[in-house]
Amino acid sequence: MDSETPLDGRVAVVTGAGRGIGAGIASVLAGAGAHVVVNDLDADAAAEQTSTILASGGSAEAWVGDVSDPHVSEQLAHRRVDILVNNAGIGHDPTPVTELRPADVELRWRVNLRAPLWCSRAVVRQMTERRWGRIVMIGSRSWLGASGQADYAALKAGVVGLTRSLALELAPTGVTVNAVVPGSIVTPALEALPASTRAALLARHPAQRFGTAADIGRAVLAFAAPGGRGMTGQVLHVCGGRSLYGGPVEALRSDP
Structure with a gap:
């Protein structure tokens, strides 16, 4: 292991890693020397990201499965995992609480909170x-x-509670648990938004730039690397200052 490959010999599992933020995280961890297990529901996406890592000289394998199913997530108990990145998630367009549908809420609960648990x-x-x-x-x-x-907000608040609770429980064991909170990240979904919407989002970022999936990957690497052993229970906003935005609550309606 050296400073360029601090994760040599480690196995990292990244859920929802076929595209977007998860793919960026997987690439960064592979670049740091980890063998990365690329999980996704979409077999083609998982295979493509795995091929991308292999082509760049990294080590990776695809794992196709729905981690919101406890029978699937339990498979992790039977393989080596040094680093687990709970990235898989599902959001939705702003919806008044009176219009929420039970089936949709149940799906988001399974993916956004039950899966990482x-x-x-x-x-x-x-x-x-x-x-x-x-x-x-x-x-x-x-x-x-x-x-x-x-x-969605309640579930993501639950992820913070899960992070802090597990961090307390596992602190004496050498296992750290942390969370990374992205701001607006350049993804196909962001690029598909109207130019006026993107401009409004950018105006809420003091750094005046959107983040990249690699930015999130580097934040994850900071927690995953040996030097991160003293950090646990932390919630790191990687958002170009977006979490400091003091605008009106109404302005948050369209924020991812």
Whole structure:
């Protein structure tokens, strides 16, 4: 292991890593020397991202499965996992609370909160036995509250609670648990927004730039690397100052 490849010999599982932020995280961890397990529901996306990592000289394999299903997440207990990144998530357009549909809320609960809970549960035993492990949750600034996002915000607040509770429980064992909260990130979904909407979003970022998936990957790497052993229970906003925005609550309606 050297400063360029601090994760040599480590196995990292990144859920929802076929595209977007998850793919960026997977690439950064692979570049740091980890063998990356690229999880996604979409077999083609998982295979494509795995091929991208391999083509760049990294080590990776695809794992196709729905981690919101406890029977799937439990598979993690039967393979080596040094680093778990709970990235898989599903959002929705702003919706008044009176118009929320039970089936939609149930799906978001399974993906956004149950999945990181059960994936984390599946790897804790082996991590504590080795007295080394890193669990990183990918959150959303909606946990601070956002109009039209009642259930999503509640679930993402739950991710913060899960992070801090697991961090307390596992602190004596050598396992750290932290969360990274992205701001607006350059993804196909962001680029598909009207120019006026993108401009309004950018105006709320004091740094006057959108983040990239690699920015989030580097934040995850900071927690995952050996130098991150002293950080646990932390919630790191990687948002170009977006979390400092003091504009009216109404302005939060369209924020991802």
